[in-house]
Amino acid sequence: MPEFDAWAPYYDFIHHGLPGEVEFYVKMAKAHGSRALEVGCGTGRICIPMAKAGVAVTALDISSGMLALCQEKIAMAGFLPAEIELVRADMRRFDLGCTYPFIAMAYRTLMHLLTPDDQAQCLRCIRRHLEPGGVFACNLWMAKPSSIPPAAITGVEVPLELVGQHPVPGENIVLFHFHAARYDEFEQQIIEQHRIQERDLRGHILRQQELHLTRAWLTRREMEHLVYRCGFRVEAVYGNFDGAPLGPDHKEMIWVLRAV
Ligand SMILES: C[S@@+](CC[C@H](N)C(=O)[O-])C[C@H]1O[C@@H](n2cnc3c(N)ncnc32)[C@H](O)[C@@H]1O
Known part of the structure; x- marks a missing residue:
């Protein structure tokens, strides 16, 4: 995806993520074991702190530019208590040959898929990579016309x-x-x-x-239907990374989904 390669050199200067986002995904990963998959890892804003916290991460992205920067940052991070394996793949169709207790997709990454078919393909792929009863968490913009x-x-x-x-x-x-x-x-x-x-x-x-x-953008109701179709049960939907239940004034939807 050339557009993401063009973004890569500027990404870390411009995008600082959302308050509490990194801590949320690290905490979720730790709560579900010692291995995790991050889909759309970019330059490593989430997967590197996960590895620092002792979670072995497979980090997947379609952009070789993003992955190259992520690799540089991993090298600069020095000793990491757990490994990070970087994989270049399309989140709509990947097969890593294994399953994970926890999968994360941070910073509205699902919004990069523009059609319901692409979104469903990606969610089904993620579902296939979850262990039985495993958890997938992602956040999206809370769309309000x-x-x-x-x-x-x-x-x-x-x-x-x-x-x-x-x-x-x-x-x-x-x-x-x-x-x-x-x-x-x-x-x-x-x-x-x-x-x-x-x-x-x-x-x-x-x-x-x-x-x-x-x-x-996906509305709350569209996301609800989509995740049921793709083999998930909704465990929680938060409106911020402190775990407040989603309400009408929130700007973010944080979905915690369990494989059924
Ligand atoms: C908003 S960034 C999030 C990066 C990182 N997780 C973070 O929180 O900073 C979205 C990432 O998704 C990747 N991406 C977009 N479309 C993709 C696809 N079809 N398959 C895999 N990765 C994709 C982009 O290259 C980009 O690195």
Whole structure:
């Protein structure tokens, strides 16, 4: 997936995850044994802390760029009490030849699959990799049509907006991040445009990269139907990583699903 390879060098500067996310997945993994699978591991934000906590992780991603950075970060982490095995695979169709007591898919990764068929293929694949009674946890954006700004509906040109400035440690470079999003309500997709400018300390643009990302949203009810179809029982749905039951004002849905 070339779009994720293009993202990889900027990913850690721009994406810091959600409050309590890492701790939640590490705690869940530890509670279910000493082995886990992470689907869509990216640069290792979740799988490295899992290994630090003594959980042996298989970490899967489709992007060789993300996996290369993850490998670098594993090397830099020094001694890890448990191993991380990196696997390049598509989360819609992988066969690792083994099962796990716990599988994690953090940071809205399922939203990268744009159709119900792709989403179901992925969930069934995950289900096949769970031990009997094993647990799968993932988090998704809590989709609410009322939260979509009217100006961002399909067809309306939305200008890029500067949303962040990220200094690159030791390099005298600052990454300027511009973003615009359109929402296709019919397809339930967010079509995002990102521009990353690498600027020197005087503000001169050294390099500019245009990045595109399309993600799909699932409502709470759609997710409920989908997971039942794919062989899961809903154990809990939280609205934050502290374990508060999902309510109408939450921005995130955290699904804890058991294999049936
Ligand atoms: C939002 S990032 C999450 C990365 C990491 N888990 C984190 O929390 O920072 C989504 C990841 O999913 C990967 N991904 C997207 N589509 C995929 C697919 N079809 N199969 C496997 N990985 C995929 C991307 O390459 C990216 O690394």
